Amino acid sequence: MATTTLTTDFKQSCMQGGHNLSASLTPTGNTTNTSTSVTSVSSVANILVGATITGSGIPANTVVAAIPSSSSLTLSNAATATASGVTLTIAPDTFKILLIKPSPAGTYDATLANVGTPGSGTPSTSNVGTDETSGTGYTSGGFTLTNVTPANSSGTAYTTPSVNPSWSSASFSTIAAVVYNTAGRLSGTTNRTVSVHDLGGTQTIAGGSFTLVLPSNSNSTALIRIS
């Protein structure tokens, strides 16, 4: 059984800064060798403290430590070069969508807090486990979504990824899909759920293409909506 809904854990962890659904950002800025300060940043819009940041002269595993002004960032590691107009890539969280097999042992509704270890272990509210779909063309963990920065209209915040989840050379069956966040932004806990989506009965593909055509990105139809 599956119920289309945002999960309770998603709603709570959103309130705690647990999810960044923004698209990847690429402002420019000036770096200074041995300094953690990036100046003349073209835009800090939608940048989240703690987001991974990469660019020429920025060490690996660096995150945004602070946003001291509308045109500057503080890095968690000092830059290794002095340069102007450096393209900074600021990565959001990576979300994925996995599929649930027909007649699952677990219940898929708002209580699903974490997908746990997809494909392995006993299903529970913190583990999809062996309830995950399996078959040719399906890789455990599901499809990686491409974020679209959330917008808002008439009191509703919303977003739909920019590529529909799809599987090729596929042979499997499924009854539901679960969107989840692979990042451990809150308490270091990865794989927190976002939403469960009932697919309207058993859906089967045999040796072909299987695509979930996501709803249009508007305040009334988007895949993820909070009002």
Add this chain to the structure above:
Amino acid sequence: MAIILRTENGPHPADAWAMVTAQQIVDYDQQLSTDKLAKAQELREQVARVLQPHFEKVQTEEQSKLAADSAAIASPLVIEIADAVGEVLAKLIESLWADHFKRPEVQDVVRDTIQRNMNTIAYIERSWHADRNPDHPAVAAFRGQ
């Protein structure tokens, strides 16, 4: 949640994408009056006819790029939609629901819907190409996405 597309033995054809996109753009209630229902159905079919060659173009161009160089599988997915959007909007704003489709926020949704589905038709070509060429170095990067 979603419309589900299933196609045995290969990618979804362009006409399937055109129809599902038209269905999303011209989304109507079956409770419409008989004459309005007929006009809505006709508009949906018109939009699908407009879209089909554009989906075909994206699909064949992606096939050609991949056939020429498998490394293209890992290139950024950038699909131009301006022509498709222009032709679809032209049909929509000469319909019975012109006022609705002239609204900027509605046109944004039309644009977004076409973009998502065209991104996907190209992505699926890459996915099938990866299936047929699993040992190419670029495929590992693609699968890691």
